[in-house]
Amino acid sequence: MQPKPCRESRVVKTSRVFPNDVNDHNTLFGGKLMSDIDMTASISATRHSRASVVTASTDSVAFLAPVRPSDSVCLESFVTRTGRSSMEVFVKVTAEDLRSGDRRIAATAFLTFVAIDDAGRPTEVPPVLPESEEERRLNKSGDERAEHRRIHRRQSQEMAEYLSTSRPW
Ligand SMILES: CC(C)(COP(=O)(O)OP(=O)(O)OC[C@H]1O[C@@H](n2cnc3c(N)ncnc32)[C@H](O)[C@@H]1OP(=O)(O)O)[C@@H](O)C(=O)NCCC(=O)NCCS
Numbered sequence: 001m002q003p004k005p006c007r008e009s010r011v012v013k014t015s016r017v018f019p020n021d022v023n024d025h026n027t028l029f030g031g032k033l034m035s036d037i038d039m040t041a042s043i044s045a046t047r048h049s050r051a052s053v054v055t056a057s058t059d060s061v062a063f064l065a066p067v068r069p070s071d072s073v074c075l076e077s078f079v080t081r082t083g084r085s086s087m088e089v090f091v092k093v094t095a096e097d098l099r100s101g102d103r104r105i106a107a108t109a110f111l112t113f114v115a116i117d118d119a120g121r122p123t124e125v126p127p128v129l130p131e132s133e134e135e136r137r138l139n140k141s142g143d144e145r146a147e148h149r150r151i152h153r154r155q156s157q158e159m160a161e162y163l164s165t166s167r168p169w
Contacts, residue, residue, distance in 0.1 A: 081142030
């Protein structure tokens with residue numbers, strides 16, 4: 001398969017913070033942001049693979065700064081690394097104070113999607129071609145993150161072996 005540049009999977013989505021999206025502290029509710037991160041990243045994975053994708057895992061989301069109702073919030077995502085059927089997607093969340101124009105990184109996240117065929121089996125995806133300095137750095141550090149995920153997946157599978165599925169009531 002021909003390598004695809006990261007720019008081909010890039011998604012940029014800017015929105016306002018509405019009153020029903022904030023928590024008790026009048027800042028953006030984390031669950032709302034996580035949902036938007038997953039949505040944006042899934043579009044990047046689909047653009048890269050041009051196949052159906054499922055979220056295999058979400059690395060911890062780093063909430064670096066609060067987002068306030070006076071801010072706009074911009075989510076930018078692209079595929080940073082691929083395996084045979086899996087794609088790592090990086091999401092950068094930038095908040096902008098709309099009055100002053102000050103911008104800050106509000107959150108970052110890495111998610112892994114798997115492309116699946118019509119029978120629901122993992123299917124091959126094209127390699128990724130990083131071009132910019134940011135893309136190259138994120139691609140280069142991807143092998144180490146993938147190794148952490150492999151370990152975490154095995155530990156989660158082992159834990160699932162002893163977790164109860166009976167009703168707690
Ligand atoms: C993700 C899923 C398709 C993997 O299927 P599987 O039969 O276990 O497939 P494999 O073990 O062959 O793994 C396939 C690929 O997924 C990757 N993968 C699987 N689980 C993963 C995890 N938790 N984190 C990161 N990557 C994962 C593997 O590393 C492998 O990558 P590669 O092909 O690039 O080497 C399957 O576990 C699944 O359907 N999970 C539920 C997904 C879901 O419902 N998501 C939420 C709603 S969209």
